[in-house]
Amino acid sequence: MRAPLGRINNMDNKSNSSKNHRGGLSNGVTISELRKKFVTGEYTPLQAVNDALALIKEKDGEINAFLDVYEDALEAAKEATERYKKDGDKAPALLGVPIAIKNNILIKGRKATGGSKILENYTAVYDATIIEKLREAGAIFIGSTNMDEFAMGSSTENSAFGPTKNPYDPARVPGGSSGGSAAAVAMGAVSAAIGTDTGGSIRQSASFCGLVEFKTTYGAVSRYGRMAMGSSLDQAGPLTNCVADAQLLHEVMAGKDKMDMTTISDDTYPEVPIKDKYTIGVPRGFLKSGVDKDVMEKFESTIKVLVAAGHSVVDVELPLFEQGLAAYYISMPAEVSSNLARYDGVRYGLHVEGKDLLEDYMKTRAAGFGAEVKRRILLGTYVLSAGYFDAYYGKAEQVRNMMRAELAGVFKKVDLVMTPTTPAPAFKIGELSDPLSVYAQDIFTVPVNLTGIPAISIPMGTVEREGKSLPIGVQYMGPHGGDARLFALGKLVYDTSLS
Numbered sequence: 285m286r287a288p289l290g291r292i293n294n295m296d297n298k299s300n301s302s303k304n305h306r307g308g309l310s311n312g313v314t315i316s317e318l319r320k321k322f323v324t325g326e327y328t329p330l331q332a333v334n335d336a337l338a339l340i341k342e343k344d345g346e347i348n349a350f351l352d353v354y355e356d357a358l359e360a361a362k363e364a365t366e367r368y369k370k371d372g373d374k375a376p377a378l379l380g381v382p383i384a385i386k387n388n389i390l391i392k393g394r395k396a397t398g399g400s401k402i403l404e405n406y407t408a409v410y411d412a413t414i415i416e417k418l419r420e421a422g423a424i425f426i427g428s429t430n431m432d433e434f435a436m437g438s439s440t441e442n443s444a445f446g447p448t449k450n451p452y453d454p455a456r457v458p459g460g461s462s463g464g465s466a467a468a469v470a471m472g473a474v475s476a477a478i479g480t481d482t483g484g485s486i487r488q489s490a491s492f493c494g495l496v497e498f499k500t501t502y503g504a505v506s507r508y509g510r511m512a513m514g515s516s517l518d519q520a521g522p523l524t525n526c527v528a529d530a531q532l533l534h535e536v537m538a539g540k541d542k543m544d545m546t547t548i549s550d551d552t553y554p555e556v557p558i559k560d561k562y563t564i565g566v567p568r569g570f571l572k573s574g575v576d577k578d579v580m581e582k583f584e585s586t587i588k589v590l591v592a593a594g595h596s597v598v599d600v601e602l603p604l605f606e607q608g609l610a611a612y613y614i615s616m617p618a619e620v621s622s623n624l625a626r627y628d629g630v631r632y633g634l635h636v637e638g639k640d641l642l643e644d645y646m647k648t649r650a651a652g653f654g655a656e657v658k659r660r661i662l663l664g665t666y667v668l669s670a671g672y673f674d675a676y677y678g679k680a681e682q683v684r685n686m687m688r689a690e691l692a693g694v695f696k697k698v699d700l701v702m703t704p705t706t707p708a709p710a711f712k713i714g715e716l717s718d719p720l721s722v723y724a725q726d727i728f729t730v731p732v733n734l735t736g737i738p739a740i741s742i743p744m745g746t747v748e749r750e751g752k753s754l755p756i757g758v759q760y761m762g763p764h765g766g767d768a769r770l771f772a773l774g775k776l777v778y779d780t781s782l783s
């Protein structure tokens with residue numbers, strides 16, 4: 285039996301009180317556990333949806349994970365319950381499983397706000413491809429989750445609809461921008477939620493809320509129907525209680541899509557073999573840039589467990605990763621400024637009347653966007669302007685290419701690279717007021733999006749802060765197309781510790 289690498293309920297059990305404030309349906313319940321019970325009829329989708337709705341009613345007043353709750357999910361739950369009676373284990377893989385969806389992913393007929401006032405009353409007119417796929421697999425959408433406006437942020441404090449609180453300590457943030465999705469799972473309302481990751485949003489939120497998160501190789505999951513933030517960085521992914529569930533959801537969502545020309549097929553990258561034992565690189569130089577002492581201690585003990593389990597852990601050099609944040613905060617706002625041009629008061633959502641068309645645009649955007657979104661549009665427009673394009677945007681894109689090349693060299697020597705997911709545990713709501721210190725939270729996650737590689741974040745225990753046990757995560761990165769390898773490692777080191 286392998287030593288647990290980090291299930292938060294198993295590790296640190298002396299001080300961990302996470303079980304106590306989780307409750308209800310999911311309380312760490314996995315999709316496969318739910319599925320088994322649905323098949324035998326010991327527990328039904330109808331009970332699951334009822335329990336989820338009750339738990340949301342009880343806890344979400346405080347947590348604010350949900351922007352909308354779909355009471356009519358009960359209809360789908362009734363149908364799913366009947367279908368299990370007929371089809372048993374032949375029923376689709378996710379039949380009757382309640383799932384929460386980040387509010388920048390379109391579900392036809394539901395409000396899609398992107399966490400922004402500018403879309404406060406906007407209703408989606410079509411389903412995102414991943415929604416179609418999840419629906420086909422039988423998932424039941426229970427509600428939409430809160431998020432930083434248009435996914436810009438690391439704390440969910442940038443939502444136009446108030447911050448989400450971390451279920452482990454409501455004085456703290458759940459991470460962001462997928463904080464609502466993370467809190468929805470961590471508070472026990474659902475076994476899984478879908479988030480989006482442009483620079484680490486899902487990994488960081490999962491890490492702050494003690495969950496597993498998977499960010500796929502760029503292009504493996506369709507972006508059609510997902511509000512664009514940085515199109516060359518954006519990917520949707522699952523937040524779950526175990527790696528097997530993340531894999532299941534990912535496999536349902538993945539695949540080439542004629543509606544998204546950037547989607548890749550299975551043979552785009554050379555096969556990345558699955559092994560029993562891996563060589564894992566640690567970029568020690570990169571970690572020097574300010575990791576919290578307690579987080580570093582947990583990281584070192586995670587390495588020891590890996591070594592004891594027969595993997596080899598070696599030092600690697602990734603000096604360009606240190607430029608990741610700088611490159612990200614140029615490339616990303618450039619793409620943001622262009623993607624958000626569509627919110628002009630004519631095509632979608634809010635419209636504020638001015639004396640002419642130009643004034644309509646200006647008044648609508650001034651009233652509809654929050655401060656962080658405006659900051660990034662300004663920055664993005666600046667770095668793309670004729671006089672500065674080469675100096676900023678062009679340079680950042682060069683750095684991205686060089687980072688890719690540097691990584692390719694490292695992946696010739698090691699199978700995976702590992703870092704803590706975040707430099708520190710969840711911070712307090714309102715604690716980080718200047719944007720730069722919030723941006724610094726993304727230091728370990730942005731290189732993954734910039735280079736398009738896959739990564740998984742897995743809980744690595746908790747650290748104590750003011751009498752509360754706060755979860756933290758470890759991130760494993762794989763080469764392009766190495767998604768299956770990350771699931772294999774994750775199941776070896778994490779899921780085996782859950783049983």
Ligand code: GLN
Pocket residue numbers: 435436437438460461462480481482483484485486513616726
């Ligand atoms: N925190 C990062 C940002 O604000 C990443 C957010 C995301 O992945 N959506 O850009």
